[in-house]
Amino acid sequence: MRSRPSGTADAYRRFAELEAHGNSPTYEALSNGVAADPELLELLDLLPPGKRQPNLLLAAVRHLGGPTASYREFRAWVLAHWERVRAVMLARLTQTNESARCAVLLPLLAALPQPLALIEVGASAGLCLYPDRYRYAYDGAEAFGHPDSPITLPCRTSGPVPPPCPLPTVTWRAGIDLNPLSASDPEDVRWLESLVWPEQRERLTRLRGALSVARGEPALLLRGDLNATVRRLVAQAPAGATPVVFHSAVLAYLPGAARQEFVRTVRELPCHWISNEAPGVLPGLKERLPVPVPAGRGVFLLALDGRPVAFTSPHGQRLDWFAREPGPGSTAAPGPSHPMPVT
Ligand SMILES: C[S@@+](CC[C@H](N)C(=O)[O-])C[C@H]1O[C@@H](n2cnc3c(N)ncnc32)[C@H](O)[C@@H]1O
Known part of the structure; x- marks a missing residue:
């Protein structure tokens, strides 16, 4: 499959590096795997932007009993069961309650x-x-x-x-x-x-x-x-x-x-x-x-x-x-929208 630039790949790579690293070797390996997998990225990019998050995919696969021990098994299972994974990702939200x-x-x-x-x-x-x-x-x-x-x-x-x-x-x-x-x-x-x-x-x-x-x-x-x-x-x-x-x-x-x-x-x-x-x-x-x-x-x-x-x-x-007081107020606009938020 042809490879192309994907914001989704970046999001999975960032998730691996900034969130999963040091917290979950399993998720770090799987999200790095997805970031480098044009076939899975292509499927994810068919979902609405707010539905492509690493946490949503990974939770959906585990919710359905899919394997997470190695990227090879994970990707084979996701490709074989994509319609079910997709349905859970569309139906559910990342609602991690901490x-x-x-x-x-x-x-x-x-x-x-x-x-x-x-x-x-x-x-x-x-x-x-x-x-x-x-x-x-x-x-x-x-x-x-x-x-x-x-x-x-x-x-x-x-x-x-x-x-x-x-x-x-x-x-x-x-x-x-x-x-x-x-x-x-x-x-x-x-x-x-x-x-x-x-x-x-x-x-x-x-x-x-x-x-x-x-x-x-x-x-x-x-x-x-x-x-x-x-x-x-x-x-x-x-x-x-x-x-x-x-x-x-x-x-x-x-x-x-x-x-x-x-x-x-x-x-x-x-x-x-x-x-x-x-x-x-x-x-x-x-x-x-x-x-x-x-x-x-x-x-x-x-x-x-x-x-x-x-x-x-x-x-x-x-x-x-903070040991110091914040600076004066600003009227700046919000930052860029975050289609793949931390959950
Ligand atoms: C990641 S969870 C965080 C839950 C909780 N605040 C915590 O800190 O554990 C984000 C929650 O925000 C909810 N949410 C997102 N957009 C919302 C909106 N426009 N109005 C109400 N709830 C929203 C989601 O359904 C989800 O349950």
């Missing part, structure tokens, strides 16, 4: 006026809506948090991180998602498990623990587009609680105009706003950074009310608080 992101949100949440009404946009199964129900171990220190938590979230930090305790008091939890997943639905749970990378047994244990927390205290999860629904949820927050709209690994899925609309809306609403997204996804934030974005590793940028405060690692394992 409760460990609560460890990077916690210092901001703990510093806000309590109690809190939490509203997560792009909530998946809502596992980040329980920051007060988990335990935490920062920098290897003794864990603290909810005594009944089935999981402990480890996080390395640097810089002047505000104290993450006492834990926030959460009186209301609500979320919006295009496709809310249910912690009580076995098929949704199986998809969430397929999204956890193969070697990451700890993440699987954490996912199962967080799902049990969510099952025990279901949040209000609405189906809808975040721009169409966020006002309604903020208006529904109970009186006497501080409404906090937050999101992580979500806005990269939206086109630039929709991101700008969200920023305009959330700034007008009577709420605090916490964003945890790749740098450049949100209009104006990257321009205010007091330090350059670290090269060679995937990072997210944590911000409170549009003010950058820290770099975080995309799955919540690191929190690097």
